[in-house]
Amino acid sequence: xxxxxxxxxxxxxxxxxxxxxxxxxxxxxxxxxxxxxxxxxxxxxxxxxxxxxxxxxxxxxxxxxxxxxxxxxxxxxxxxxxxxxxxxxx
Amino acid sequence: xxxxxxxxxxxxxxxxxxxxxxxxxxxxxxxxxxxxxxxxxxxxxxxxxxxxxxxxxxxxxxxxxxxxxxxxxxxxxxxxxxxxxxxxxxxxxxxxxxxxxxxxxxxxxxxxxxxxxxxxxxxxxxxxxxxxxxxxxxxxxxxxxxxxxxxxxxxxxxxxxxxxxxxxxxxxxxxxxxxxxxxxxxxxxxxxxxxxxxxxxxxxxxxxxxxxxxxxxxxxxxxxxxxxxxxxxxxxxxxxxxxxxxxxxxxxxxxxxxxxxxxxxxx
Numbered sequence: 001x002x003x004x005x006x007x008x009x010x011x012x013x014x015x016x017x018x019x020x021x022x023x024x025x026x027x028x029x030x031x032x033x034x035x036x037x038x039x040x041x042x043x044x045x046x047x048x049x050x051x052x053x054x055x056x057x058x059x060x061x062x063x064x065x066x067x068x069x070x071x072x073x074x075x076x077x078x079x080x081x082x083x084x085x086x087x088x089x090x
Numbered sequence: 091x092x093x094x095x096x097x098x099x100x101x102x103x104x105x106x107x108x109x110x111x112x113x114x115x116x117x118x119x120x121x122x123x124x125x126x127x128x129x130x131x132x133x134x135x136x137x138x139x140x141x142x143x144x145x146x147x148x149x150x151x152x153x154x155x156x157x158x159x160x161x162x163x164x165x166x167x168x169x170x171x172x173x174x175x176x177x178x179x180x181x182x183x184x185x186x187x188x189x190x191x192x193x194x195x196x197x198x199x200x201x202x203x204x205x206x207x208x209x210x211x212x213x214x215x216x217x218x219x220x221x222x223x224x225x226x227x228x229x230x231x232x233x234x235x236x237x238x239x240x241x242x243x244x245x246x247x248x249x250x251x252x253x254x255x256x257x258x259x260x261x262x263x264x265x266x267x268x269x270x271x272x273x274x275x276x277x278x279x280x281x282x283x284x285x286x287x288x289x290x291x292x293x294x295x296x297x298x299x300x301x302x303x304x305x306x307x308x309x310x311x312x313x314x315x316x317x318x319x320x321x322x323x324x325x326x327x328x329x330x331x332x333x334x335x336x337x338x339x340x341x342x343x344x345x346x347x348x349x350x351x352x353x354x355x356x357x
Contacts, residue, residue, distance in 0.1 A: 015273030020237050021280045027237075028244050028284060070286040071251070 029066035032073050040064060047077055058082040093126075093201040096208050096329070097226035101242030103213030105234045106263040109299060109308070110322075111210040112140040116310035117326030119174040123205040126165065128196070129179035130222040131212040132188055138178050142306025143168060152180035155192045161199050170311070175204075185217045190224035197225035206329075215249060223250065229258045230290065235265055235276040244285055259290040261325065266295045278336075291325035292336055293318050 030036060035043075044064040051057055061080040066073055098111050108131075115127045129137035132152060138144040149164035154177070161177075168174040177196070180187065193209075200207050209226065212218030223229060229250055233243040243260070250258050262281050269275035282289050296318035302309045309319040310326075317337065324334045 017270065017273045017275050017277065017280070020276050021284065024237055024240055024276075024284050027241055031241065031244060032248060068286075071247070 025068070026066075029068060029073055032071075033066065033075070035075075043075075044077075047079070051079060056082045093124075093197075093204040093207050094227050095197045095201070095225050096206060096228045096230060097130075097211050097223050098208065098230045098232060099211035099219060099222060099246060100213060100232045100239070101215065101219075101246040102233075102239045105232050105239050106293070106299075107213075107232050108136050108140055108210050109303070110230070110232050110261060110263065110293075111137060111208050112308045113310040113319075113322035114326055114329070115141075115174055115206075115208050116171065116308050117323045118206055118208075118329065119168075119171040120310070120323075121326065121330065122173070123330075124173040124203065125206045125208060126175045126177060126200050126204050128177045128193075128207060128209045130188075130193070130209050130218060132179045132218065133181065133184045134212065135179040135181045137210050138166075138176060139306060140303055140308060141168065141176055142308075143176050143178075144306070147178045150178045150180040151196070152183050152187045154196060155188060161196065185212065185221075188217075188221045190221045193221045194225040215245065219246075219249075223253070223255060226255060229256055230261055231258060231287070232261045232263050233281065233285075234263055235270070235278075235281055237276075240276070240281055240284060247285060247287060257288070259288045260285060261291040261293065262289070263293045264295045265292055289336075290328050291321060293321040293325075294337075 044062060047064065048057065048059045048062050052059065058080040061078075063078040065076055065078075067076045068074075098107050098114070100107050108129075111127055115125045119125045127137060127141070128151065129135055130151070131137075135150075138147060143166050146166045148166075149159040151164070153159045154161050154164045165175040165177055168176070197207050197209075207225075209222050211222035231243050231246055233239045247258060250256055260282065262278055265278065266275055270277045278289070278292055294317050296309070296316050298309055298316040299318055309316055310322045312319060321337060324337065327334045
């Protein structure tokens, strides 16, 4: 931490307090939804399978995560469609 | 007049529930409220020693429930504040001796003669927690700014919500402002954001708490002597509906200290 930041009382983004907050955010999402990290992986794999059956998607880029709004937890899936342009690149 | 039944709980042990109950009871009684505290931690009685009433116990909660005495006989009156009472826990029994309906019944009998019934819940999410929250009109959740305590508090909030009890408000206990300033401790705003419930109090870490426990003379008896003591009184005032701003907890920063130094040099 630089002198100026110390004077201004700002912690580093990777300070242990910030790490605690990020870890808790994830743990609480799993606890509240009763969805373990392993189950989340399974969900992701099955979503990829189901959607690929109908539309071509970029399976590597699929992300399934929690989103919190107050005490409401949502499962948010981000599924990139594989475009022709992308396919040509490969 | 019907008393408000307020249960203080936490999930995790050792976060300061009993200290909170002792001090809130005193802060409320000082303000003329008629208060009964109930130690619901059957088998691990402690509220009596924190209040300094351990030598005056004759009967306990389980004696009342099992009909060995009348409720009035089991209440220990605090000689320092005539409207403060303790209903002690049994020490030689366990939590299976109390059912949620028993606690509802005991609290209902206390409602008419008092303004507040404060229940000190046992740690955990089992039977003891269940019967401690059963009669509650309001629930205060005590947590510390550390990962295990916050996680357990979240579990408790979930259980209370599932039972459709509450309202539930949060007390963050044992904040160390200098550690927060260095970024080495979760800040109040972080904990409130993570748990997403209303905040009713912030209590800084204070060595005077231990001294008070040693003597059986809770800090709230002398409100001006310590920052934790003031915090307890502020929570009591908020419980009574007053709009009290939260104490600034930040330790003075380097610049502030420099300014103060310069200013004091000028005096």
